[in-house]
Amino acid sequence: MARPGSSKREAIVAAAKTLLWERGYEATSPRDVMALSGAGQGSLYHHFPGKREVAATALAEMAAEEIGVIDALFTPGTPPLDRVRAYLTRERQALRGCRLARLANEAAMEEPALREPVAAYLGHIETSLRASLAEAREAGQLAPGLAPAALAAALLAIVEGGYVLARVHWDEAAMRAAIDGGVQLLAAAMRPQA
Protein backbone atom coordinates (compact mmCIF):
# COMPACT_ATOMS: atom_id res chain seq x y z
CA MET A 1 0.00 0.00 0.00
CA ALA A 2 0.97 3.62 -0.51
CA ARG A 3 3.76 2.79 -2.93
CA PRO A 4 5.21 6.00 -4.38
CA GLY A 5 5.12 4.94 -8.03
CA SER A 6 1.44 4.09 -7.92
CA SER A 7 -0.21 6.60 -10.20
CA LYS A 8 -3.88 5.70 -9.89
CA ARG A 9 -3.66 5.74 -6.15
CA GLU A 10 -2.61 9.35 -6.16
CA ALA A 11 -5.34 10.26 -8.60
CA ILE A 12 -7.91 8.54 -6.39
CA VAL A 13 -6.80 10.41 -3.28
CA ALA A 14 -6.70 13.72 -5.14
CA ALA A 15 -10.24 13.18 -6.40
CA ALA A 16 -11.41 12.24 -2.92
CA LYS A 17 -9.93 15.45 -1.51
CA THR A 18 -11.85 17.50 -4.03
CA LEU A 19 -15.13 15.69 -3.52
CA LEU A 20 -14.96 15.59 0.28
CA TRP A 21 -14.67 19.35 0.37
CA GLU A 22 -17.35 19.86 -2.24
CA ARG A 23 -19.95 17.34 -1.08
CA GLY A 24 -18.87 15.82 2.22
CA TYR A 25 -18.45 12.15 3.05
CA GLU A 26 -21.86 10.54 2.72
CA ALA A 27 -22.62 12.34 -0.51
CA THR A 28 -19.38 11.17 -2.09
CA SER A 29 -19.60 7.68 -3.59
CA PRO A 30 -16.73 5.48 -4.70
CA ARG A 31 -18.21 5.83 -8.19
CA ASP A 32 -17.83 9.61 -8.01
CA VAL A 33 -14.22 9.21 -6.96
CA MET A 34 -13.53 6.78 -9.79
CA ALA A 35 -15.18 9.02 -12.36
CA LEU A 36 -13.21 12.10 -11.30
CA SER A 37 -9.91 10.27 -10.97
CA GLY A 38 -10.22 8.21 -14.11
CA ALA A 39 -9.53 5.03 -12.16
CA GLY A 40 -11.55 1.86 -12.43
CA GLN A 41 -13.19 0.03 -9.59
CA GLY A 42 -10.39 -2.49 -9.52
CA SER A 43 -7.80 0.18 -8.80
CA LEU A 44 -9.78 1.69 -5.98
CA TYR A 45 -10.37 -1.60 -4.23
CA HIS A 46 -6.82 -2.72 -4.91
CA HIS A 47 -5.34 0.27 -3.11
CA PHE A 48 -7.95 0.63 -0.38
CA PRO A 49 -10.20 -1.74 1.54
CA GLY A 50 -13.14 0.59 0.92
CA LYS A 51 -14.61 4.07 0.92
CA ARG A 52 -13.74 4.87 4.52
CA GLU A 53 -10.00 4.33 4.04
CA VAL A 54 -9.96 6.43 0.89
CA ALA A 55 -11.59 9.25 2.83
CA ALA A 56 -9.31 8.79 5.84
CA THR A 57 -6.24 9.06 3.60
CA ALA A 58 -7.61 12.11 1.82
CA LEU A 59 -8.55 13.81 5.10
CA ALA A 60 -5.12 13.14 6.58
CA GLU A 61 -3.48 14.82 3.59
CA MET A 62 -5.89 17.74 3.76
CA ALA A 63 -5.20 18.22 7.47
CA ALA A 64 -1.43 18.17 6.90
CA GLU A 65 -1.73 20.75 4.13
CA GLU A 66 -3.95 23.06 6.14
CA ILE A 67 -1.79 22.77 9.24
CA GLY A 68 1.09 23.96 7.09
CA VAL A 69 -0.93 27.01 6.07
CA ILE A 70 -1.75 27.71 9.71
CA ASP A 71 1.89 27.47 10.74
CA ALA A 72 2.78 30.01 8.06
CA LEU A 73 0.28 32.43 9.60
CA PHE A 74 1.68 32.00 13.09
CA THR A 75 5.28 32.89 12.27
CA PRO A 76 7.22 33.42 15.48
CA GLY A 77 8.71 36.89 15.56
CA THR A 78 5.48 38.58 14.53
CA PRO A 79 3.79 40.29 17.50
CA PRO A 80 1.34 37.83 19.07
CA LEU A 81 -1.76 39.93 18.49
CA ASP A 82 -0.89 40.34 14.84
CA ARG A 83 -0.69 36.58 14.48
CA VAL A 84 -4.14 36.17 15.97
CA ARG A 85 -5.56 38.90 13.74
CA ALA A 86 -3.83 37.39 10.72
CA TYR A 87 -5.62 34.11 11.40
CA LEU A 88 -8.98 35.79 11.89
CA THR A 89 -8.78 37.89 8.77
CA ARG A 90 -7.16 35.50 6.33
CA GLU A 91 -8.98 34.98 3.07
CA ARG A 92 -11.62 32.26 3.06
CA GLN A 93 -14.14 30.84 0.65
CA ALA A 94 -16.96 31.12 3.13
CA LEU A 95 -19.64 29.49 0.98
CA ARG A 96 -17.57 26.36 0.46
CA GLY A 97 -17.35 25.77 4.18
CA CYS A 98 -14.31 24.76 6.20
CA ARG A 99 -12.36 22.19 4.24
CA LEU A 100 -12.19 19.83 7.20
CA ALA A 101 -14.80 20.87 9.75
CA ARG A 102 -17.56 20.80 7.14
CA LEU A 103 -17.82 17.13 8.06
CA ALA A 104 -18.63 17.91 11.70
CA ASN A 105 -22.26 16.88 11.48
CA GLU A 106 -21.91 13.74 9.43
CA ALA A 107 -22.44 10.35 11.01
CA ALA A 108 -18.97 9.46 9.76
CA MET A 109 -17.49 11.59 12.55
CA GLU A 110 -18.18 8.67 14.83
CA GLU A 111 -15.42 6.80 13.01
CA PRO A 112 -12.09 7.68 14.66
CA ALA A 113 -10.13 7.37 11.40
CA LEU A 114 -12.23 10.18 9.92
CA ARG A 115 -12.66 12.32 13.01
CA GLU A 116 -9.01 12.40 13.99
CA PRO A 117 -7.60 14.44 11.09
CA VAL A 118 -10.34 17.01 11.55
CA ALA A 119 -9.81 17.15 15.30
CA ALA A 120 -6.05 17.45 14.81
CA TYR A 121 -6.54 20.39 12.46
CA LEU A 122 -8.85 22.29 14.80
CA GLY A 123 -6.69 21.36 17.77
CA HIS A 124 -3.64 22.76 16.04
CA ILE A 125 -5.33 26.08 15.38
CA GLU A 126 -6.57 26.30 18.93
CA THR A 127 -3.10 25.56 20.31
CA SER A 128 -1.54 28.21 18.07
CA LEU A 129 -4.10 30.78 19.16
CA ARG A 130 -3.71 29.91 22.81
CA ALA A 131 0.09 30.20 22.65
CA SER A 132 -0.13 33.62 20.99
CA LEU A 133 -2.68 34.84 23.51
CA ALA A 134 -0.59 33.53 26.39
CA GLU A 135 2.40 35.40 24.99
CA ALA A 136 0.35 38.59 24.75
CA ARG A 137 -0.79 38.06 28.29
CA GLU A 138 2.74 37.76 29.62
CA ALA A 139 3.58 40.97 27.79
CA GLY A 140 0.77 42.59 29.73
CA GLN A 141 -1.39 43.14 26.69
CA LEU A 142 -4.38 41.11 27.83
CA ALA A 143 -6.97 42.55 30.16
CA PRO A 144 -7.18 40.68 33.47
CA GLY A 145 -9.87 38.05 33.73
CA LEU A 146 -9.27 36.77 30.21
CA ALA A 147 -8.07 33.18 29.96
CA PRO A 148 -6.04 32.40 26.83
CA ALA A 149 -7.57 28.93 26.51
CA ALA A 150 -11.16 30.16 26.59
CA LEU A 151 -10.39 33.03 24.24
CA ALA A 152 -8.70 30.71 21.78
CA ALA A 153 -11.74 28.44 21.75
CA ALA A 154 -14.07 31.39 21.25
CA LEU A 155 -12.06 32.85 18.37
CA LEU A 156 -11.84 29.49 16.62
CA ALA A 157 -15.58 29.07 17.13
CA ILE A 158 -16.17 32.49 15.55
CA VAL A 159 -14.43 31.31 12.40
CA GLU A 160 -16.10 27.91 12.26
CA GLY A 161 -19.44 29.44 13.16
CA GLY A 162 -18.86 32.08 10.50
CA TYR A 163 -18.77 29.33 7.89
CA VAL A 164 -22.10 28.03 9.19
CA LEU A 165 -23.72 31.47 9.03
CA ALA A 166 -22.42 32.10 5.52
CA ARG A 167 -23.69 28.76 4.24
CA VAL A 168 -27.11 29.12 5.83
CA HIS A 169 -27.64 32.67 4.61
CA TRP A 170 -25.81 31.85 1.39
CA ASP A 171 -23.92 35.09 1.79
CA GLU A 172 -20.22 35.66 2.32
CA ALA A 173 -21.05 38.85 4.22
CA ALA A 174 -22.34 36.78 7.15
CA MET A 175 -18.84 35.40 7.65
CA ARG A 176 -17.32 38.84 7.34
CA ALA A 177 -19.65 40.23 10.01
CA ALA A 178 -18.70 37.48 12.46
CA ILE A 179 -14.99 38.04 11.83
CA ASP A 180 -15.44 41.79 12.23
CA GLY A 181 -17.06 41.19 15.58
CA GLY A 182 -14.21 38.92 16.57
CA VAL A 183 -11.61 41.53 15.67
CA GLN A 184 -13.52 44.19 17.61
CA LEU A 185 -13.84 41.93 20.64
CA LEU A 186 -10.16 41.12 20.50
CA ALA A 187 -9.36 44.83 20.45
CA ALA A 188 -11.60 45.37 23.46
CA ALA A 189 -9.89 42.51 25.27
CA MET A 190 -6.58 44.34 25.03
CA ARG A 191 -7.65 47.90 25.46
CA PRO A 192 -5.56 48.66 28.56
CA GLN A 193 -2.29 48.79 26.54
CA ALA A 194 -2.85 48.44 22.80
Added chain:
Amino acid sequence: MARPGSSKREAIVAAAKTLLWERGYEATSPRDVMALSGAGQGSLYHHFPGKREVAATALAEMAAEEIGVIDALFTPGTPPLDRVRAYLTRERQALRGCRLARLANEAAMEEPALREPVAAYLGHIETSLRASLAEAREAGQLAPGLAPAALAAALLAIVEGGYVLARVHWDEAAMRAAIDGGVQLLAAAMRPQA
Protein backbone atom coordinates in the same frame (compact mmCIF):
# COMPACT_ATOMS: atom_id res chain seq x y z
CA MET B 1 -53.42 19.21 2.67
CA ALA B 2 -52.58 19.94 6.28
CA ARG B 3 -56.04 18.99 7.47
CA PRO B 4 -56.17 19.11 11.26
CA GLY B 5 -57.76 15.72 11.79
CA SER B 6 -55.18 13.91 9.74
CA SER B 7 -53.40 11.72 12.22
CA LYS B 8 -50.76 10.05 10.09
CA ARG B 9 -49.64 13.38 8.71
CA GLU B 10 -48.78 14.62 12.17
CA ALA B 11 -46.95 11.40 12.99
CA ILE B 12 -44.94 11.72 9.78
CA VAL B 13 -43.90 15.28 10.54
CA ALA B 14 -43.04 14.41 14.13
CA ALA B 15 -40.85 11.55 12.97
CA ALA B 16 -39.16 13.75 10.40
CA LYS B 17 -38.36 16.32 13.10
CA THR B 18 -36.68 13.67 15.20
CA LEU B 19 -34.70 12.17 12.34
CA LEU B 20 -33.60 15.46 10.81
CA TRP B 21 -32.01 16.44 14.10
CA GLU B 22 -30.48 13.03 14.65
CA ARG B 23 -29.18 12.28 11.16
CA GLY B 24 -29.65 15.29 8.92
CA TYR B 25 -31.48 15.48 5.61
CA GLU B 26 -29.60 13.24 3.21
CA ALA B 27 -29.21 10.48 5.75
CA THR B 28 -32.94 10.44 6.49
CA SER B 29 -34.94 8.34 4.04
CA PRO B 30 -38.70 8.30 3.57
CA ARG B 31 -38.51 4.69 4.76
CA ASP B 32 -36.94 5.81 8.04
CA VAL B 33 -39.71 8.36 8.48
CA MET B 34 -42.38 5.77 7.73
CA ALA B 35 -40.84 3.25 10.11
CA LEU B 36 -40.63 5.73 12.99
CA SER B 37 -44.06 7.22 12.40
CA GLY B 38 -45.86 3.96 11.77
CA ALA B 39 -47.25 5.29 8.51
CA GLY B 40 -47.19 3.44 5.22
CA GLN B 41 -45.79 4.71 1.98
CA GLY B 42 -49.24 5.61 0.72
CA SER B 43 -49.83 8.00 3.61
CA LEU B 44 -46.56 9.78 3.14
CA TYR B 45 -47.05 10.33 -0.57
CA HIS B 46 -50.69 11.21 -0.09
CA HIS B 47 -49.87 14.07 2.26
CA PHE B 48 -46.64 15.23 0.63
CA PRO B 49 -45.26 15.28 -2.90
CA GLY B 50 -42.00 13.83 -1.63
CA LYS B 51 -39.17 13.83 0.84
CA ARG B 52 -38.26 17.49 0.41
CA GLU B 53 -41.70 18.77 1.37
CA VAL B 54 -41.81 16.52 4.42
CA ALA B 55 -38.49 17.97 5.52
CA ALA B 56 -39.52 21.54 4.72
CA THR B 57 -42.65 21.14 6.86
CA ALA B 58 -40.68 19.60 9.70
CA LEU B 59 -38.00 22.29 9.56
CA ALA B 60 -40.60 25.07 9.57
CA GLU B 61 -42.14 23.62 12.73
CA MET B 62 -38.74 23.22 14.35
CA ALA B 63 -37.82 26.81 13.54
CA ALA B 64 -41.09 28.10 15.00
CA GLU B 65 -40.55 26.12 18.20
CA GLU B 66 -36.97 27.25 18.62
CA ILE B 67 -37.81 30.85 17.90
CA GLY B 68 -40.30 30.63 20.73
CA VAL B 69 -37.56 29.42 23.05
CA ILE B 70 -35.33 32.29 21.96
CA ASP B 71 -38.05 34.84 22.59
CA ALA B 72 -38.47 33.47 26.11
CA LEU B 73 -34.77 34.10 26.74
CA PHE B 74 -34.93 37.67 25.48
CA THR B 75 -37.69 38.86 27.78
CA PRO B 76 -37.94 42.62 27.63
CA GLY B 77 -37.46 44.09 31.09
CA THR B 78 -34.39 42.03 31.84
CA PRO B 79 -31.20 44.10 31.57
CA PRO B 80 -29.87 43.78 28.02
CA LEU B 81 -26.55 42.24 28.98
CA ASP B 82 -28.29 39.63 31.05
CA ARG B 83 -30.37 38.65 28.03
CA VAL B 84 -27.25 38.19 25.93
CA ARG B 85 -25.57 36.19 28.66
CA ALA B 86 -28.70 34.09 29.13
CA TYR B 87 -28.59 33.18 25.47
CA LEU B 88 -24.90 32.33 25.56
CA THR B 89 -25.11 30.18 28.65
CA ARG B 90 -28.40 28.38 28.10
CA GLU B 91 -28.25 24.62 28.33
CA ARG B 92 -27.42 22.81 25.11
CA GLN B 93 -26.85 19.27 23.99
CA ALA B 94 -23.60 20.10 22.31
CA LEU B 95 -22.92 16.66 20.85
CA ARG B 96 -26.27 16.56 19.09
CA GLY B 97 -25.48 19.73 17.18
CA CYS B 98 -27.74 22.70 16.56
CA ARG B 99 -31.20 21.43 15.80
CA LEU B 100 -31.46 23.59 12.66
CA ALA B 101 -27.98 24.72 11.68
CA ARG B 102 -26.68 21.16 11.71
CA LEU B 103 -27.90 21.06 8.12
CA ALA B 104 -25.63 23.95 7.09
CA ASN B 105 -23.24 21.82 5.08
CA GLU B 106 -25.73 19.59 3.31
CA ALA B 107 -26.37 20.00 -0.38
CA ALA B 108 -30.04 20.42 0.51
CA MET B 109 -29.29 23.94 1.74
CA GLU B 110 -29.33 24.98 -1.89
CA GLU B 111 -33.08 24.36 -1.85
CA PRO B 112 -34.80 27.52 -0.61
CA ALA B 113 -37.63 25.61 1.06
CA LEU B 114 -35.11 23.93 3.33
CA ARG B 115 -32.67 26.77 3.81
CA GLU B 116 -35.26 29.39 4.71
CA PRO B 117 -36.43 28.01 8.07
CA VAL B 118 -32.83 27.60 9.17
CA ALA B 119 -31.92 31.09 8.00
CA ALA B 120 -34.99 32.53 9.73
CA TYR B 121 -33.99 30.88 12.99
CA LEU B 122 -30.42 32.16 12.93
CA GLY B 123 -31.61 35.54 11.69
CA HIS B 124 -34.01 35.80 14.61
CA ILE B 125 -31.29 35.10 17.14
CA GLU B 126 -28.97 37.59 15.51
CA THR B 127 -31.67 40.27 15.53
CA SER B 128 -32.43 39.62 19.18
CA LEU B 129 -28.77 39.86 20.10
CA ARG B 130 -28.28 43.01 18.07
CA ALA B 131 -31.26 44.71 19.66
CA SER B 132 -30.02 43.88 23.15
CA LEU B 133 -26.52 45.08 22.36
CA ALA B 134 -27.87 48.29 20.84
CA GLU B 135 -29.87 48.86 23.98
CA ALA B 136 -26.79 48.34 26.12
CA ARG B 137 -24.90 50.71 23.91
CA GLU B 138 -27.47 53.46 24.33
CA ALA B 139 -27.24 52.96 28.07
CA GLY B 140 -23.52 53.63 27.76
CA GLN B 141 -22.56 50.09 28.68
CA LEU B 142 -20.69 49.24 25.47
CA ALA B 143 -17.12 50.31 24.94
CA PRO B 144 -16.73 52.64 21.97
CA GLY B 145 -15.69 51.05 18.70
CA LEU B 146 -17.97 48.07 19.18
CA ALA B 147 -20.74 47.69 16.61
CA PRO B 148 -23.83 45.84 17.84
CA ALA B 149 -24.33 44.13 14.46
CA ALA B 150 -20.81 42.74 14.28
CA LEU B 151 -20.88 41.68 17.91
CA ALA B 152 -24.18 39.90 17.46
CA ALA B 153 -22.80 37.97 14.49
CA ALA B 154 -19.68 37.03 16.43
CA LEU B 155 -21.60 35.82 19.48
CA LEU B 156 -23.96 33.75 17.37
CA ALA B 157 -20.95 32.33 15.54
CA ILE B 158 -19.38 31.37 18.88
CA VAL B 159 -22.43 29.28 19.70
CA GLU B 160 -22.73 27.66 16.28
CA GLY B 161 -18.99 27.16 16.11
CA GLY B 162 -19.10 25.68 19.60
CA TYR B 163 -21.37 22.93 18.30
CA VAL B 164 -18.86 22.21 15.54
CA LEU B 165 -15.95 22.00 18.00
CA ALA B 166 -17.90 19.74 20.34
CA ARG B 167 -18.89 17.37 17.55
CA VAL B 168 -15.39 17.18 16.08
CA HIS B 169 -13.69 16.60 19.44
CA TRP B 170 -16.65 14.55 20.60
CA ASP B 171 -16.50 16.45 23.85
CA GLU B 172 -19.07 18.79 25.38
CA ALA B 173 -16.24 20.65 27.09
CA ALA B 174 -15.18 22.13 23.75
CA MET B 175 -18.51 23.95 23.56
CA ARG B 176 -18.21 25.11 27.16
CA ALA B 177 -14.75 26.55 26.50
CA ALA B 178 -15.99 28.54 23.51
CA ILE B 179 -18.95 29.88 25.49
CA ASP B 180 -16.68 30.78 28.41
CA GLY B 181 -14.50 32.75 26.03
CA GLY B 182 -17.57 34.49 24.66
CA VAL B 183 -18.74 35.48 28.12
CA GLN B 184 -15.27 36.78 29.00
CA LEU B 185 -15.05 38.76 25.80
CA LEU B 186 -18.47 40.22 26.39
CA ALA B 187 -17.40 41.32 29.86
CA ALA B 188 -14.29 42.95 28.40
CA ALA B 189 -16.42 44.75 25.85
CA MET B 190 -18.35 46.45 28.65
CA ARG B 191 -15.70 47.02 31.20
CA PRO B 192 -15.97 50.82 31.37
CA GLN B 193 -19.25 50.67 33.36
CA ALA B 194 -20.27 47.13 34.31
Added chain:
DNA sequence: GTCTATAGTCGGATAGAC
Protein backbone atom coordinates in the same frame (compact mmCIF):
# COMPACT_ATOMS: atom_id res chain seq x y z
C1' DG C 1 -56.56 8.16 3.76
C1' DT C 2 -54.12 4.26 4.13
C1' DC C 3 -52.09 0.14 2.60
C1' DT C 4 -49.05 -3.33 -0.18
C1' DA C 5 -46.66 -4.30 -4.42
C1' DT C 6 -43.65 -2.88 -7.74
C1' DA C 7 -40.16 -0.06 -10.35
C1' DG C 8 -35.81 1.95 -11.67
C1' DT C 9 -31.58 3.93 -9.99
C1' DC C 10 -27.64 4.25 -7.29
C1' DG C 11 -25.05 2.76 -3.15
C1' DG C 12 -20.77 -0.02 -1.77
C1' DA C 13 -18.42 -4.02 -2.73
C1' DT C 14 -16.65 -8.72 -4.90
C1' DA C 15 -14.94 -11.85 -8.80
C1' DG C 16 -11.98 -12.78 -11.92
C1' DA C 17 -9.88 -11.69 -16.57
C1' DC C 18 -5.90 -9.24 -18.46
Added chain:
DNA sequence: GTCTATCCGACTATAGAC
Protein backbone atom coordinates in the same frame (compact mmCIF):
# COMPACT_ATOMS: atom_id res chain seq x y z
C1' DG D 1 -2.15 -2.83 -11.01
C1' DT D 2 -5.88 -2.13 -13.66
C1' DC D 3 -9.99 -3.30 -15.89
C1' DT D 4 -15.07 -4.94 -16.73
C1' DA D 5 -18.92 -7.66 -15.20
C1' DT D 6 -21.87 -8.64 -11.67
C1' DC D 7 -24.25 -8.75 -6.99
C1' DC D 8 -27.40 -7.24 -3.42
C1' DG D 9 -29.43 -3.94 -0.81
C1' DA D 10 -31.18 0.74 -0.11
C1' DC D 11 -33.11 4.87 -2.07
C1' DT D 12 -37.16 7.69 -3.80
C1' DA D 13 -41.17 7.22 -6.02
C1' DT D 14 -45.53 5.33 -8.56
C1' DA D 15 -49.67 2.11 -9.15
C1' DG D 16 -53.55 0.62 -7.73
C1' DA D 17 -56.35 -2.14 -4.24
C1' DC D 18 -59.01 -1.40 0.02
